[in-house]
Amino acid sequence: MSGILLYLGLLIIGGIFSYRGWIHKAMLARIDRLQMACLFGLLFIMGMRIGMDDRVKEAFLKIGLHAVLFGVFTVVFSVLTVHLLLRLIGRKQVTK
Amino acid sequence: MTFKIILAVVIGGIVGLFVPDSWYALSDNWLTVGLCLLLFFVGIDIGKNKNVLKDLKRSGALFFLIPIGVAVGSLIGAFIIGALLGYPLHESGAIGSGLGWYTLSSIIIAPYSAELSVLAFLTNVVREILAIMMIPLVAKYVGFYEAIAPAGATAMDTTLPIVSRNTNSETAVLSFSTGLILSTLVPILVPLFLR
Numbered sequence: 165m166s167g168i169l170l171y172l173g174l175l176i177i178g179g180i181f182s183y184r185g186w187i188h189k190a191m192l193a194r195i196d197r198l199q200m201a202c203l204f205g206l207l208f209i210m211g212m213r214i215g216m217d218d219r220v221k222e223a224f225l226k227i228g229l230h231a232v233l234f235g236v237f238t239v240v241f242s243v244l245t246v247h248l249l250l251r252l253i254g255r256k257q258v259t260k
Numbered sequence: 261m262t263f264k265i266i267l268a269v270v271i272g273g274i275v276g277l278f279v280p281d282s283w284y285a286l287s288d289n290w291l292t293v294g295l296c297l298l299l300f301f302v303g304i305d306i307g308k309n310k311n312v313l314k315d316l317k318r319s320g321a322l323f324f325l326i327p328i329g330v331a332v333g334s335l336i337g338a339f340i341i342g343a344l345l346g347y348p349l350h351e352s353g354a355i356g357s358g359l360g361w362y363t364l365s366s367i368i369i370a371p372y373s374a375e376l377s378v379l380a381f382l383t384n385v386v387r388e389i390l391a392i393m394m395i396p397l398v399a400k401y402v403g404f405y406e407a408i409a410p411a412g413a414t415a416m417d418t419t420l421p422i423v424s425r426n427t428n429s430e431t432a433v434l435s436f437s438t439g440l441i442l443s444t445l446v447p448i449l450v451p452l453f454l455r
Contacts (some may be wrong), residue, residue, distance in 0.1 A: 168287060171299045171417055178303020186306055199421045204268045204300035206418060207392075209287050211269035211293065214385065215276020216284050219378060227379050230345055234379070235386030237337035239358055242409035245333030245399055249325055250405055251287050 269389065295390045295417050302420050302432070309429040319434055322405060326434060327441035330409050331449070334359055350375055350453045357449035359442045360391065360412030368450045387412060391419050399426040408435045413446055415439035 181187050191198075215221075289429045342352025354376065358365030362384030369379040389408035399407035404427040411419035416439025424432035 166275040169429070171295060172436075172440060174296055174299045175303040175337075178305075179307035180303075180438075182307025183310065184307075187307075192308060192419020195308070196425075197303055199298065199301045199305065199424075200300060201349075202294055203418075203421050204264070206291060206294045206298065207268040208272040208275075209290050210388075210418075211274075212276035212279065213284060213287055215273035216279065216281065216287075222386070223403040227375065228382060231379055231382030231386050233345065234338060234352075234355055235340050235385040235390055237341040238334040238383070238412075239387055239390050239394060239410045241337030241338070241340070242330045242333035242412065243394075243402065245336065245400060245405050246329035246409045247327055247406050249329045250403070253321060253325065255322070255405070 261447065266389075267441060298421065299417065302424060302436075305399070306429055306432055307423060319430060322434055323437055324441075326405060326408055326436045327445070330412055330438065330442060331359060331445055333409065334412065345371075353453035354450050355380045355383050357446060357453055358387075358412075359446050359449075360384050361386045361412045361443060361446045362388065364446055365450050369454065372454050384412075388414055388418065392422060394418060395422045396426045399423075404431040405434065407431065408438050411435065411439065413442040414438055416443060 190204070306396025314367045335353060338352045339349065342349070342355070347355075351373075354365075354369055354372075358380050362381050365384055366377045366381035369380050387410070391412070391414065395407050398410060407423055407427055408415050408431065411423060414420075415423060415435040416437075420432065420435055420439065423435040427435075
């Protein structure tokens with residue numbers, strides 16, 4: 165719970181600083197790159213943890229297929245349910 | 261973009277095979293620091309848009325509707341595939357209730373069954389990887405709000421920049437609130453199914 169509060173707090177602080185114009189223009193111009201650098205760093209660490217975890221490596225061979233199927237079904241039905249609910253309330257579609 | 265993301269995970273996985281075990285505990289701190297920085301930067305990105313508060317007010321019912329849709333959809337999906345694979349209803353429900361938060365859901369399930377705990381862990385790792393790949397596609401071909409759905413609980417942290425990059429500022433704000441609500445639901449729903 166403390167993690168969630170920390171993340172929420174930092175998001176709000178970043179938002180307020182930026183909204184109020186307290187962030188230097190040079191940093192604002194590089195914010196996309198900074199986000200991507202953090203994201204790739206996190207993905208690398210996530211991958212590293214998977215590679216280090218013997219439990220995960222062994223289990224992947226044994227029940228990996230079930231996990232993939234559960235993953236696919238939960239993702240697909242999440243998208244479908246949200247899509248149906250949005251249609252139910254008549255929300256207009258927004259796409260690129 | 262998707263290729264680079266997968267490459268980062270794969271390279272990390274290969275590196276993980278050769279680094280000392282002590283790095284595993286250290287990586288907890290790296291993840292926390294990285295996530296803190298990332299969320300601060302995402303906040304700055306959202307705050308750049310001066311219309312963000314207007315966008316949020318306009319979202320209205322979506323604030324609750326999207327997380328409800330994601331949670332219900334995840335459970336329906338887990339029940340269906342669980343029934344096809346021969347899992348009891350409550351075990352499928354516990355796996356579906358992980359909502360993408362692989363560390364917490366597997367820890368909660370661990371005392372109940374080690375195998376189910378690993379399955380929950382892997383399912384939610386797969387979900388996160390699928391989310392990373394699917395968010396740009398769902399945003400392009402289905403809709404911005406639907407693009408939040410694959411992310412589940414990670415919509416507020418690791419997958420938030422991907423949602424933000426592929427949608428708009430209003431959806432990015434909704435993505436965070438959705439992740440927040442779903443993260444709160446995980447420690448409630450998982451034990452509920454295992455009772």
